[in-house]
Amino acid sequence: MPSITRPADTTAAGLAPYATCETHSRGRRFPEPPPNTRSEYQRDRDRIVHSGAFRRLEYKTQVFVNHEGDMFRTRLTHSIEVAQISRSIARVLHLNETLSETIALAHDLGHTPFGHAGQDILNECMKDFGGFEHNLQSLRIIDELEEKYAEFNGLNLTFETREGILKHCSSTNARKLGELGQRFLDKRQPGLEAQITNIADEIAYNNHDVDDGLRAGLLDIDGLCEVRLFRQQHEAVFSAYPRISEKRAIHEIIRRMINQQVTDFLENTTARIAQAGPTSRDDITRLSEPLVGFSAEMKTMNQELKQFLRHNLYRHYRVHRMTAKAAIIIRGLFEAFFNDPLLLPPEQQHHVARLHSDQGDAGRARGIADYIAGMTDRYAIREYERIFNATELT
Ligand code: MG
Numbered sequence: 001m002p003s004i005t006r007p008a009d010t011t012a013a014g015l016a017p018y019a020t021c022e023t024h025s026r027g028r029r030f031p032e033p034p035p036n037t038r039s040e041y042q043r044d045r046d047r048i049v050h051s052g053a054f055r056r057l058e059y060k061t062q063v064f065v066n067h068e069g070d071m072f073r074t075r076l077t078h079s080i081e082v083a084q085i086s087r088s089i090a091r092v093l094h095l096n097e098t099l100s101e102t103i104a105l106a107h108d109l110g111h112t113p114f115g116h117a118g119q120d121i122l123n124e125c126m127k128d129f130g131g132f133e134h135n136l137q138s139l140r141i142i143d144e145l146e147e148k149y150a151e152f153n154g155l156n157l158t159f160e161t162r163e164g165i166l167k168h169c170s171s172t173n174a175r176k177l178g179e180l181g182q183r184f185l186d187k188r189q190p191g192l193e194a195q196i197t198n199i200a201d202e203i204a205y206n207n208h209d210v211d212d213g214l215r216a217g218l219l220d221i222d223g224l225c226e227v228r229l230f231r232q233q234h235e236a237v238f239s240a241y242p243r244i245s246e247k248r249a250i251h252e253i254i255r256r257m258i259n260q261q262v263t264d265f266l267e268n269t270t271a272r273i274a275q276a277g278p279t280s281r282d283d284i285t286r287l288s289e290p291l292v293g294f295s296a297e298m299k300t301m302n303q304e305l306k307q308f309l310r311h312n313l314y315r316h317y318r319v320h321r322m323t324a325k326a327a328i329i330i331r332g333l334f335e336a337f338f339n340d341p342l343l344l345p346p347e348q349q350h351h352v353a354r355l356h357s358d359q360g361d362a363g364r365a366r367g368i369a370d371y372i373a374g375m376t377d378r379y380a381i382r383e384y385e386r387i388f389n390a391t392e393l394t
Contacts, residue, residue: 004036004037006034006035006036006037006038006039007037007038007039007042014094015094015095015096016093016094016095017278017279017280018192018273018278018279018280018281018283018284019093019094019095019096019191019192019193019281020095020096020099020160020191020192020193020281021096021281022039022040022041022096022158024281025040025158025159025160026158026159026160026179027158027159028156028157028158028159029143029152029156030151030152030156032156039098040158041096041098041099041102041158041160041161042098042102044099044102044155044157044158044161045098045101045102045105047155047156047157048102048105048106048109048142048155048157049105050148051109051141051142051146051148051155052146052148053109053110053141053142053145053146053374054076054079054105054106054109056374056376057074057075057076057079057108057109057111058074058075058076058376059074059376059377059378059379060074060075060076060111060112060113060115060376060377061073061074061075061114061115061377062075062078062115062116062205062209063115063209063212063213063313063314063319072212072215072216073208073212075108075111078108078204078205078208079104079105079106079107079108080105081204081208082104082105082107082197082200082201082204083100083101083104083105083200085104085200085203085204085258085262086100086101086103086104086193086196086197086200087100087101087104088262089196089199089200089262089265089266090193090196092266093192093196093266093269093270093273095192095193095196096193099160099161099164099191099193100193100194100196100197100200102161102164103161103164103165103193103194103197104197104200104201106138106142106161106165107138107164107165107167107197107201108134108138109137109138109141109142109165110134110135110136110137110138110139110140110141110373111134111137111138111373112132112134112137112330112372112373112375113326113329113330113372113375113376113377113379113380114322114323114326114329114330114377114380115326117322117323117326117327118326118330118380119132119133119134121326121327121330121331122330122334122369122372122373124331125330125331125334125335125365125369126365126366126369128365129361129362129365129366129369130362130366132369132373133173134373135165135166135167135168135169136166136169136173137369137370137373138165138166139162139165139166139177139180140370141154141374142154142155142157142161142162142165143155143162145370145374159179159180160191160193160194162180163180163183163190163191163194164190164191164193164194164197166180166181167194167198168184169181169184170184171184171185183285187288188285188286188287188288189284189285189286189287189288189289189290189291190285191281191284191285192284192291192292195290195291195292196269196292198290199265199292199293199294202302203258203261203262203265206302206305206306206309207254207257207258207261208254209309209313210224210230210254210257210305210309211250211251211254213309213312213313214250216318218312218313218316218318218319219312219313221234221246221250223308223312224308226308227301227304227305227308228301228304229257229260229261229301229302229304229305230253230257230305232260233252233253233254233256233257233260234249234253236256237249237252237253237256260298261294261298261302264294264295264298265292265293265294265298267295268293268294268295268298269291269292269293272291272292272293273291276291278291328384329380329381329384330372330380332384332387332388333372333380333383333384333387334368334369334372336387336388337352337368337371337372338364338365338368341353341356341364341368343387344368344371348367348371351367351370351371352364352367352368352371353367354367355367
């Protein structure tokens with residue numbers, strides 16, 4: 001029988017000397033034999049794709065509530081777009097494409113229902129119990145909450161994937177995380193694969209929020225022409241195709257905006273790498289600032305776009321109404337479960353009781369936050385109905 005060879009990204013072949021290579025991986029929390037047919041980072045990616053938390057991203061949103069329409073981005077499609085941009089960038093820079101894809105697919109796992117509004121309210125509910133932060137929750141899911149494997153809790157992912165998922169962290173939390181938290185205390189950086197995924201995230205959400213905002217009728221083209229990044233591409237598209245339909249024009253403008261940002265990022269990052277001259281991954285992680293980034297001009301144009309979205313989309317009254325409702329639902333559920341854990345479904349009661357007996361009230365609150373954070377938008381709305389609508393039968 002012919003022997004099976006493991007794929008090329010298990011070796012340094014084709015990778016820049018400062019890329020992350022699994023040969024130098026700091027390994028998994030619970031040692032496992034190497035996979036037969038995949039690289040270590042492929043195995044991480046596959047475990048993420050097969051997790052329950054990943055499937056739930058389909059029904060979680062960032063700006064629009066999931067039931068508002070089938071055409072909007074969800075956290076799942078957002079994560080796939082981030083993975084696509086990350087992989088393109090990783091390939092040009094000769095970084096580990098699989099690792100950047102893995103980090104991208106996992107980066108939003110810990111998000112609550114109802115986007116950032118949901119996280120802010122849950123953080124408020126948890127203020128006496130250590131707070132709630134979606135980024136730490138992503139780590140909690142992959143390290144502890146997924147219960148799928150016989151030999152360990154969580155997904156037992158490699159150090160480099162876990163490091164990439166943990167984008168930011170307070171010193172208090174970093175101290176609790178041991179080896180993984182150490183870089184925040186030492187002010188060191190993660191590998192370049194994680195750094196590019198952060199930028200890919202930003203490129204993806206700014207541009208798809210423009211697209212979704214236009215589709216929802218909350219933004220209009222004239223207003224967006226105040227933003228330089230949009231206006232430049234708008235002019236280019238309409239001078240090349242004066243009779244183009246609005247629908248095609250929007251897509252043309254947005255794809256060109258993404259392309260312009262990615263190209264700027266690649267040119268600027270390539271120059272920064274050449275100037276810093278790193279010869280190993282350690283040379284990257286030892287720096288006090290991320291090595292990657294946009295040009296100064298693109299940074300300013302991005303700020304302009306973000307500010308426009310903040311004023312015109314995220315604070316739009318229709319989005320704000322959703323945010324206000326999210327607050328009622330999440331706070332209502334948290335308080336009801338905290339005051340009477342018997343309202344929880346049996347599996348959650350068990351989880352909360354175990355944490356309560358270990359850590360008292362903080363444990364009880366954490367278990368409830370785990371349950372609420374894991375809900376999809378529509379599940380949270382249904383659960384609120386079941387608890388608070390006295391005429392609901394179950
Ligand atoms: Mg994201």
